[in-house]
Amino acid sequence: MKVAVLGAAGYVGGELLRLVLQHPDVTEIVATSRSQAGKPIADLHPALAMLTDARFAAHAPADVARGKDVVFLALEHGESAQMMGEIIDAGPGLVVDLAADFRIQDGGLHERYYGPHHAPALVHRFQYGLADVRGTSLRGARAIAAPGCFATAAQLALYAIAELPVSAPPVIFAVTGSSGGGQKLKATAHHPSRAHNLFAYPDSSHRHEGEILEQWRGWRNDRTAEARLVPHSGPFVRGIYATLHAHLDPAFPSVSFAEHIAGRFLGRPFVRVMDTPPELTHVVGTNLALLHATPSADGREVRVFCAIDNLIKGAGGQAIQAMNLALGLDERAGLIAPGPFPC
Numbered sequence: 001m002k003v004a005v006l007g008a009a010g011y012v013g014g015e016l017l018r019l020v021l022q023h024p025d026v027t028e029i030v031a032t033s034r035s036q037a038g039k040p041i042a043d044l045h046p047a048l049a050m051l052t053d054a055r056f057a058a059h060a061p062a063d064v065a066r067g068k069d070v071v072f073l074a075l076e077h078g079e080s081a082q083m084m085g086e087i088i089d090a091g092p093g094l095v096v097d098l099a100a101d102f103r104i105q106d107g108g109l110h111e112r113y114y115g116p117h118h119a120p121a122l123v124h125r126f127q128y129g130l131a132d133v134r135g136t137s138l139r140g141a142r143a144i145a146a147p148g149c150f151a152t153a154a155q156l157a158l159y160a161i162a163e164l165p166v167s168a169p170p171v172i173f174a175v176t177g178s179s180g181g182g183q184k185l186k187a188t189a190h191h192p193s194r195a196h197n198l199f200a201y202p203d204s205s206h207r208h209e210g211e212i213l214e215q216w217r218g219w220r221n222d223r224t225a226e227a228r229l230v231p232h233s234g235p236f237v238r239g240i241y242a243t244l245h246a247h248l249d250p251a252f253p254s255v256s257f258a259e260h261i262a263g264r265f266l267g268r269p270f271v272r273v274m275d276t277p278p279e280l281t282h283v284v285g286t287n288l289a290l291l292h293a294t295p296s297a298d299g300r301e302v303r304v305f306c307a308i309d310n311l312i313k314g315a316g317g318q319a320i321q322a323m324n325l326a327l328g329l330d331e332r333a334g335l336i337a338p339g340p341f342p343c
């Protein structure tokens with residue numbers, strides 16, 4: 001397969017390159033960057049030196065997309081929408097966008113979180129790529145919007161309880177590592193601000209709530225259903241740890257949450273339901289999502305814990321998993337290498 005990665009110099013682009021370079025079905029890769037064009041890929045991503053001596057290509061979206069089986073876009077928010085028309089017109093087999101531009105089908109919901117859309121006519125072409133939930137229903141997709149990192153962890157926890165009688169909007173307290181913010185320097189990303197520190201996002205909200213709401217409403221079959229994401233920045237580089245808390249209808253007989261949730265993810269190769277709360281370092285470097293659910297002592301509340309690697313399950317790994325599913329490949333292809341531990 002011939003693959004292009006646009007925005008390959010960023011954190012997500014680098015992780016995508018690491019994974020596609022090791023994918024058994026990928027034979028040719030073009031990696032583009034405006035800022036790094038002409039430089040060896042391994043200058044910017046030194047860990048890839050063992051896998052490639054290629055250089056970043058110039059950013060020419062239509063030319064790069066032409067003749068490719070798969071085009072990944074790992075660009076800043078808003079950029080995909082500006083170039084998606086010419087990329088689709090160039091006729092690649094599959095487009096996978098890792099930005100937020102095409103994740104939300106409901107125009108009003110998109111506008112509430114991101115403002116006006118720059119390519120609204122293309123949104124309906126995209127399927128939402130929450131791979132561990134969509135599974136083989138992604139087969140044949142030509143355009144996939146890969147979910148956000150916070151959104152992936154939150155939605156896996158929400159999907160676990162989507163069939164339970166929840167009596168109030170579930171709340172998901174989630175903590176991300178610093179790589180979630182990308183390469184750009186920001187005051188909140190500096191080492192002295194981040195190390196040995198923990199803080200909530202300024203207005204206690206995150207734009208990923210938009211895509212979370214759209215999926216949650218679909219699973220609940222309720223266009224007014226609500227869920228709240230309360231995002232935090234944590235003192236580590238990789239990973240997201242999400243803790244969902246939900247009240248259950250008092251009339252509901254208590255169930256074995258472990259069994260219920262295992263049933264929701266039956267046969268899904270990258271979701272493991274654990275007997276105890278997961279740990280972040282057990283998922284770092286992997287495409288795994290580790291989940292655990294437990295009731296309160298009186299059985300009226302449920303807590304679901306989910307740990308993922310934001311750059312793999314929350315970005316590049318999930319995008320490749322979705323590609324595998326869309327193209328009818330082995331879902332696990334290129335994604336089974338274990339992560340380092342301890343890390």
Ligand SMILES: NC(=O)c1ccc[n+]([C@@H]2O[C@H](COP(=O)([O-])OP(=O)(O)OC[C@H]3O[C@@H](n4cnc5c(N)ncnc54)[C@H](OP(=O)(O)O)[C@@H]3O)[C@@H](O)[C@H]2O)c1
Nearest residue numbers: 007009010011012033034035075077099149180182183315
């Ligand atoms: N970080 C995450 O955990 C995560 C998870 C899921 C989705 N996403 C989404 O994926 C997209 C990319 O995120 P990201 O975290 O990879 O952002 P990033 O590291 O900031 O990279 C974004 C872009 O910055 C550009 N860039 C400019 N100067 C650069 C330099 N000196 N070195 C490297 N790159 C430079 C690159 O494009 P040019 O070189 O062409 O300018 C690159 O594509 C975003 O839309 C983000 O929302 C991120």
